[in-house]
Amino acid sequence: MESIAVLMTKPIYSYLQAELEKRFKVLKLWEAQDGSRFLEDHNQIIRAVVSDGGTGLSPELMAALPKLEIVSSFSVGMDKIDLGKCKEKGIRVSNTPDVLTDDVADLAIGLTLAVLRKLPASDRYVRSGMWKKGEFKLGTKMLLYFQFSGKSVGIVGLGRIGQAIATRAEGFGCKISYHSRTPKPESSNYTYYPSVVDLAAHSDILVVACALTNETRHIINREVIDALGPRGVLVNIARGATVDEPELVSALVEGRLGGAGLDVFENEPNVPEQLIELDEKVVLAPHAGSGTEETRKGMADLVVGNLVAHFEGKELLTPVV
Numbered sequence: 129m130e131s132i133a134v135l136m137t138k139p140i141y142s143y144l145q146a147e148l149e150k151r152f153k154v155l156k157l158w159e160a161q162d163g164s165r166f167l168e169d170h171n172q173i174i175r176a177v178v179s180d181g182g183t184g185l186s187p188e189l190m191a192a193l194p195k196l197e198i199v200s201s202f203s204v205g206m207d208k209i210d211l212g213k214c215k216e217k218g219i220r221v222s223n224t225p226d227v228l229t230d231d232v233a234d235l236a237i238g239l240t241l242a243v244l245r246k247l248p249a250s251d252r253y254v255r256s257g258m259w260k261k262g263e264f265k266l267g268t269k270m271l272l273y274f275q276f277s278g279k280s281v282g283i284v285g286l287g288r289i290g291q292a293i294a295t296r297a298e299g300f301g302c303k304i305s306y307h308s309r310t311p312k313p314e315s316s317n318y319t320y321y322p323s324v325v326d327l328a329a330h331s332d333i334l335v336v337a338c339a340l341t342n343e344t345r346h347i348i349n350r351e352v353i354d355a356l357g358p359r360g361v362l363v364n365i366a367r368g369a370t371v372d373e374p375e376l377v378s379a380l381v382e383g384r385l386g387g388a389g390l391d392v393f394e395n396e397p398n399v400p401e402q403l404i405e406l407d408e409k410v411v412l413a414p415h416a417g418s419g420t421e422e423t424r425k426g427m428a429d430l431v432v433g434n435l436v437a438h439f440e441g442k443e444l445l446t447p448v449v
């Protein structure tokens with residue numbers, strides 16, 4: 129397989145690159161002086177692309193690679209790859225589900241606790257020596273924490289990750305409700321809401337855990353945010369564009385929404401300045417849901433395993449197309 133050319137468009141993860149280099153001829157687009165020229169020079173030999181959720185496969189790159197057989201993505205999310213077009217052109221696509229479910233669900237709970245229990249502000253309070261000077265205050269205002277145990281948690285998208293969040297929240301004695309396209313018979317112990325607005329109205333914490341599709345783009349809009357209300361918390365570990373970000377920002381600034389824990393943003397790595405300033409009720413993470421050493425290794429092994437399976441003529445381990 130050493131002669132099979134696999135294109136990486138950017139450095140993703142050193143272990144992944146090393147494992148690919150053991151088996152394939154890895155071409156690194158980011159090292160080329162002139163990217164277009166590089167693609168022209170290699171477009172007859174590149175048979176695979178390794179990408180991630182943030183980059184996917186652009187229409188331009190797809191068009192530039194006539195011999196492309198497979199895209200192996202270092203992500204579970206596939207929103208940056210035109211799956212219909214891949215199917216049409218006979219390009220296989222694989223992703224990295226399951227191995228990252230626990231980590232992403234852990235972070236959803238972590239962000240929830242961080243917002244409600246004001247962990248970043250508490251940390252700063254102790255570190256800066258303020259504790260020795262008196263009560264936990266911001267200006268003249270006494271800061272109170274909010275309880276998580278026993279709260280109503282609404283989950284938008286009860287797939288693998290949504291379900292794992294639900295299981296964790298149950299451990300905190302939370303009441304679980306959800307919204308998805310159709311009710312899940314296997315989750316009859318959770319309340320199903322056909323409308324996201326109704327789900328938000330019955331939730332203290334609303335967690336977005338759905339894939340980004342045309343149907344879920346801005347599924348969290350002003351109406352949903354207002355239904356969640358001034359004591360509600362929005363947590364997003366899915367994709368930034370599931371939330372209407374300007375509406376989220378204005379709701380937080382105006383106090384129409386209680387708080388937010390966000391791992392994803394509409395225009396990463398750019399985060400609206402107002403979210404950065406709202407440091408008492410907003411907790412931010414750099415799209416790090418699956419970012420543990422253990423999980424990243426599991427994802428890399430799947431990326432490589434899918435390529436090996438494809439070029440050995442076997443079933444893909446985790447096919448999408």
Ligand SMILES: O=CC(=O)O
Nearest residue numbers: 181202203204205
């Ligand atoms: O966002 C991360 C992923 O899609 O795996």
